[in-house]
Amino acid sequence: MWSEVLYLVLLIGVLILSLVAIFNREVFNAAVSLVFAFILLSGIYLLLGSEFLAVIQLIIYAGAIAILILFAIMHTPAKIESLGQAKIFDYKPHYLPAFLLGIVVFSTLLGIGFLIIKEIGINVNNFKITLKDFANALFNLKDIGNYGGRFVLVFELAGILILASVIAAITVAKKE
Amino acid sequence: MDNILVISTFIVSLIMISAGIVGIVYRRNLVAILISIEVILNAINLDFIMFSRLKNEMGQMVDGQIFALFNILIAAVEITVGLAIIFAIRNTIQTSDIDKLNKLQERVDE
Amino acid sequence: MKNDILRFVNFTIKTIVFYFLISFALILLILPIYYLMDMLGVLALINNILGVNGGIWKNFGNLPMVIATSVIGIILVITVLMVSVIVNVWIERKLSAKIQGRMGPTLVNLPFLLKAGSKNMWLGGLVQPIADVIKLIQKEIMIPQGSYPFLYILSPILAFTTVVVAFGMFPFSNNYILLGNLDVGLLFIFAVSSYMVLSLVLAAWASNNKYSLLGGLRTVAQMLSYEIPLLLSFLAVMVFTGSFKIVDIVSFQNDHFWLIFYSPLMFVIFLWSMVAENNRAPFDLPEAESELVAGFVTEYSSMTFALFYLAEYGYLFFNSAIIATIFLGGYSLIPHSILNLLSPLLQSIGIYGYIMAINDNFIWIILKAFVVVGLIMFFRWTYPRIRIDHLMDLAWKAFIPITLISMMVSAIDVLLFNKIPVLSWILFAFVVYLASKRNVKLSTKYRNIPKFT
Numbered sequence: 001m002w003s004e005v006l007y008l009v010l011l012i013g014v015l016i017l018s019l020v021a022i023f024n025r026e027v028f029n030a031a032v033s034l035v036f037a038f039i040l041l042s043g044i045y046l047l048l049g050s051e052f053l054a055v056i057q058l059i060i061y062a063g064a065i066a067i068l069i070l071f072a073i074m075h076t077p078a079k080i081e082s083l084g085q086a087k088i089f090d091y092k093p094h095y096l097p098a099f100l101l102g103i104v105v106f107s108t109l110l111g112i113g114f115l116i117i118k119e120i121g122i123n124v125n126n127f128k129i130t131l132k133d134f135a136n137a138l139f140n141l142k143d144i145g146n147y148g149g150r151f152v153l154v155f156e157l158a159g160i161l162i163l164a165s166v167i168a169a170i171t172v173a174k175k176e
Numbered sequence: 177m178d179n180i181l182v183i184s185t186f187i188v189s190l191i192m193i194s195a196g197i198v199g200i201v202y203r204r205n206l207v208a209i210l211i212s213i214e215v216i217l218n219a220i221n222l223d224f225i226m227f228s229r230l231k232n233e234m235g236q237m238v239d240g241q242i243f244a245l246f247n248i249l250i251a252a253v254e255i256t257v258g259l260a261i262i263f264a265i266r267n268t269i270q271t272s273d274i275d276k277l278n279k280l281q282e283r284v285d286e
Numbered sequence: 287m288k289n290d291i292l293r294f295v296n297f298t299i300k301t302i303v304f305y306f307l308i309s310f311a312l313i314l315l316i317l318p319i320y321y322l323m324d325m326l327g328v329l330a331l332i333n334n335i336l337g338v339n340g341g342i343w344k345n346f347g348n349l350p351m352v353i354a355t356s357v358i359g360i361i362l363v364i365t366v367l368m369v370s371v372i373v374n375v376w377i378e379r380k381l382s383a384k385i386q387g388r389m390g391p392t393l394v395n396l397p398f399l400l401k402a403g404s405k406n407m408w409l410g411g412l413v414q415p416i417a418d419v420i421k422l423i424q425k426e427i428m429i430p431q432g433s434y435p436f437l438y439i440l441s442p443i444l445a446f447t448t449v450v451v452a453f454g455m456f457p458f459s460n461n462y463i464l465l466g467n468l469d470v471g472l473l474f475i476f477a478v479s480s481y482m483v484l485s486l487v488l489a490a491w492a493s494n495n496k497y498s499l500l501g502g503l504r505t506v507a508q509m510l511s512y513e514i515p516l517l518l519s520f521l522a523v524m525v526f527t528g529s530f531k532i533v534d535i536v537s538f539q540n541d542h543f544w545l546i547f548y549s550p551l552m553f554v555i556f557l558w559s560m561v562a563e564n565n566r567a568p569f570d571l572p573e574a575e576s577e578l579v580a581g582f583v584t585e586y587s588s589m590t591f592a593l594f595y596l597a598e599y600g601y602l603f604f605n606s607a608i609i610a611t612i613f614l615g616g617y618s619l620i621p622h623s624i625l626n627l628l629s630p631l632l633q634s635i636g637i638y639g640y641i642m643a644i645n646d647n648f649i650w651i652i653l654k655a656f657v658v659v660g661l662i663m664f665f666r667w668t669y670p671r672i673r674i675d676h677l678m679d680l681a682w683k684a685f686i687p688i689t690l691i692s693m694m695v696s697a698i699d700v701l702l703f704n705k706i707p708v709l710s711w712i713l714f715a716f717v718v719y720l721a722s723k724r725n726v727k728l729s730t731k732y733r734n735i736p737k738f739t
Binding site: 095 | 177178179180181182183184185186187188190191192193194195196197198199201202203205206207208210211212214215218219221222225226229230231232234235237238239241242244245246248249251252253255256257259260261262263264266267272
């Protein structure tokens with residue numbers, strides 16, 4: 001009972017914080033609320049029963065990505081976006097298409113999602129997922145028939161992707 | 177109770193995705209656009225982990241969670257390259273406003 | 287020359303003896319609290335509710351139970367945190383005084399033990415940290431003009447909260463880990479302690495001060511860089527144990543031997559990365575007094591400053607405990623494998639039973655943690671501050687490649703040599719050789735300093 005209530009509270013917190021992160025005019029505040037949205041999301045993952053992903057979420061998203069965004073904001077010219085003369089809503093030509101696009105995406109995904117949910121039905125399982133299951137699916141080549149080592153190739157490619165991105169970042173950001 | 181939780185999670189993640197897409201078009205700041213992309217990726221992650229709970233086989237559930245893991249990895253790669261591009265733009269034209277990035281645009285009337 | 291060596295040896299022996307006496311004094315201080323809780327049945331209650339296998343997550347259906355365990359747990363954690371911080375601050379002041387040939391705090395004594403100004407230096411100034419805290423509480427919390435008040439107040443609270451949450455995973459003993467024996471225990475610890483940088487950055491930004499901002503930028507660059515070798519060196523060691531659980535790691539070291547002898551190089555890198563993560567000298571660039579006034583704490587006063595101070599020292603103690611757990615055998619004094627070898631000898635003397643009875647105890651983790659704390663304090667007061675480009679070079683050009691190679695090497699050790707660290711020791715010797723060559727070049731070379739400042 002209480003864990004469900006906690007879950008809903010965390011969910012509402014995530015929703016509000018991510019909306020603030022997207023629509024706040026001051027970028028630093030947006031990034032800070034993004035950090036707290038990440039932390040609450042890791043709480044949700046914990047309640048959904050995957051400790052490993054919660055911890056990875058904490059380390060990578062909130063510990064590295066969000067801090068890097070804050071770092072970038074500190075380095076970019078500090079200027080509040082469009083210091084309007086106390087106008088609450090200053091219309092610009094790209095606003096209407098943006099919101100229309102959002103509505104279209106929302107309704108499309110809502111329809112597709114509900115069709116899928118209706119088809120598979122809502123039966124929540126009670127599997128206890130451990131680190132061993134992750135390791136089995138990622139690396140265990142001896143157990144290929146039984147869901148083992150399916151993601152070895154993807155994992156290797158991901159390593160190459162990270163290497164490429166690091167090299168790209170260094171080359172792009174380097175001053176001549 | 178399960179129905180409420182699943183459907184509310186789904187709707188929250190949908191709102192996050194569409195708000196992120198709105199944010200990408202709506203915001204003028206490069207860092208804010210990156211933040212919107214991060215919100216979208218997180219919403220997708222939330223969906224992956226929640227829907228993996230609806231599977232009735234252990235292997236399929238692990239599949240969903242591993243997709244979420246790779247999604248986090250993609251987000252890390254994206255933020256690395258994105259921030260590098262932002263730094264490069266900062267170094268060349270000293271701004272983070274994408275409306276100023278019009279050096280390649282054809283001047284029709286001025 | 288001979289005179290110098292004699293003086294050095296004399297000094298070293300004196301400080302080490304001094305240091306161990308302080309550690310035992312601390313244990314005597316914590317022991318009554320612990321046994322009082324044991325007598326009142328509080329520990330048994332925590333053990334029942336949280337348990338090794340349960341953890342706080344399992345009992346979420348029962349709200350009163352959760353609240354009760356949270357309150358008891360927070361009381362226990364804050365007691366340990368406060369006591370360790372007070373003693374740490376005192377040790378640091380005394381030790382630095384001893385290294386610099388001063389006396390350190392002497393006046394504020396325990397009133398019922400010694401008179402003020404007494405020359406007994408063992409207990410001199412023991413109450414000084416408490417007096418400091420009382421002084422800080424009396425002062426006013428200043429919120430500077432042009433700052434962001436919400437973030438300004440939030441960041442010290444966040445720093446302190448981080449440390450309290452991390453202490454929830456303090457590896458006392460296999461029965462007394464407060465948040466339970468999580469499957470991802472040590473990863474959770476690193477995840478929580480990576481929040482320190484967030485609070486420091488928020489403090490730096492919210493103060494709206496140039497010195498604070500520079501300190502914050504340096505903090506981010508330093509802590510993000512050193513988090514990578516920290517995690518990688520930890521992973522290189524975990525190849526041997528094959529688990530992230532605290533209990534599993536300690537039981538591996540009981541069955542075999544301490545992990546520092548499996549991978550000494552990783553111990554060194556882990557220790558230095560921890561020092562850099564903790565922003566302590568020689569890596570204290572974010573709060574370098576001679577360049578930036580006080581770095582990110584320039585604008586802070588009163589309890590907001592005290593919270594940062596508490597967080598720093600609590601984090602120091604916690605990190606030392608983690609190092610002791612991973613590399614120095616954790617909460618058991620002597621590995622069981624050695625005890626089994628020595629058992630005929632010990633049984634003939636008749637002390638085998640006693641040793642087995644006290645071998646797995648929380649006392650040893652605290653003692654080991656204090657040994658590591660003393661080591662880190664020695665670093666702080668004997669090394670000069672490192673230059674910023676050397677700092678970055680050390681992380682990216684030395685630590686990260688070495689840890690990456692070492693992960694591979696320990697994997698080969700596990701696969702081919704049956705967990706006997708042959709290649710790890712060869713790599714250690716090779717790196718020591720390289721470092722002795724490289725050191726000369728690095729100190730004479732001058733390059734353009736990049737703009738991290």
